[in-house]
Amino acid sequence: MRRYLVAGNWKMNLKQESALALAKALAAACPGGDTRIDVLVAPPFPYLLPVKQAVAGSNVTVGAQNAYFEQPGAFTGETSVEMIADCGCKAVILGHSERRHVLGETDAVINKKVKAVLAKGLDVILCVGELLADRDAGNTEAVLDEQMKGGLAGISEEQMAKIVIAYEPVWAIGTGRTASPEQAESAHAHLRNWLKTHYTAGVADTTRILYGGSVKPDNAAELMGQPDVDGALVGGASLKPEQFLPIIQAAQGLTR
Template sequence: MTTRRPMIAGNWKMHKTCPEAEDTARALVGQLTGKEEAEVMIAPPATALVPVSRIIGDTPVQLGAQNLFWENQGAYTGEVSAPMLVSAGCRYVIIGHSERRQYFGETDEGVNKKIKAAVAAGLVPVICIGESETERDGGKTFSVLDKQMEKGLEGLSEDQFSQAVMAYEPVWAIGTGRSATPEQAQEVHAHVRQFLEKRFGAQTAGAARILYGGSVKPANTAELMALPDIDGALVGGASLKPDTFAEIIHYKR
């Protein structure tokens, strides 16, 4: 049986100036022992990547970005490339977050290009998928997720996908305070792993980490993490406060 190291990732979204991000990162590092069971990643806004990288450089905390563009360079005003993120100290990059899809027209095809650009640059993509409330209520959860994975992972080899992290984030549970029940979350995570097994084989699917994201908080982390196919959490608002985020990281205490 494959042992998957849990991962707790904090997506800071459009919060925190550079000084605020530095203070938050410094406070978070102070809450950690260095012997955490879970791998810890934080994704500050792009402006704060370099200063945060300097603070967490020699600590167990990994740096992630919230987005990237699929070209390495060029006349793409306002965009940030994979090599730029690597040079800023990033190890991870979140791709296809529901807010990118909802507000900025991100498509499955665009997600696919971004995943390939990330992998080519040595970044680990955290690939987000999820359904809306209307889609869930209409019984379309699995078909929506299958389409997102089919198109988003198209053309990726088993080797290219092998380091990737999946993140299931039910859109109806993001920032709403409403979370999927443990049973709902496990059912979807098991489905995602079955899809990955058909696509990449049992070994790769068994090793893939699948995170849950959607109003994760200290009160529900341990229950979610106890489920067989949930390997961590992609945390939004609760990651902005170091004390609260540290509680989630130390969910077994």
């Protein structure tokens, strides 16, 4: 069975003191022996090392929010996968809607990053999702198909074991609007069928697909309780223990 993953994307938030306080609260609530679900946090780059130290020995792992696809060299302002791995990160979030729609990343660029991250042995959390205009026009599935095709171009069946998909309807990120459980399940089921069609039934059955988009304590259990929803990629609610911990606990309570 697929094990739940609850990942917190801290985005460009927090300072070191608040980041460490949050990390320590999560570590205390997720001791090393409790492996019912997987928990990951993705702090801003400056705090990767101190947060990694703060959660050491717990069931909380650390990931990065982005990576560059080139080897270390003359790329001012970028961060290589090698550096991220050296900080002890286990995964990298790629293709987030803010990288796509605010910073202009294309599927081709995201695909280069996916390959670079996998080449260094790290896991990928690949984000896909439609704009409100896409949903209103009935193009949700077409957009998801295009992003999956582009982001996973050249990725083998074996490599898929290191990839998590995160469905994040852009219209539900930080807006307070949330996809209904039925809308989330429909998109997740479509993504799983895409994996079955383009890879194998085995890949489709084992790949985790997270929901991201205004996940909160009061909707987490219903969203994650859908058959094809395997956890959550949490934004704003991951910044405070009193909001993030109930989401983690909801996943623990749903453990299949």
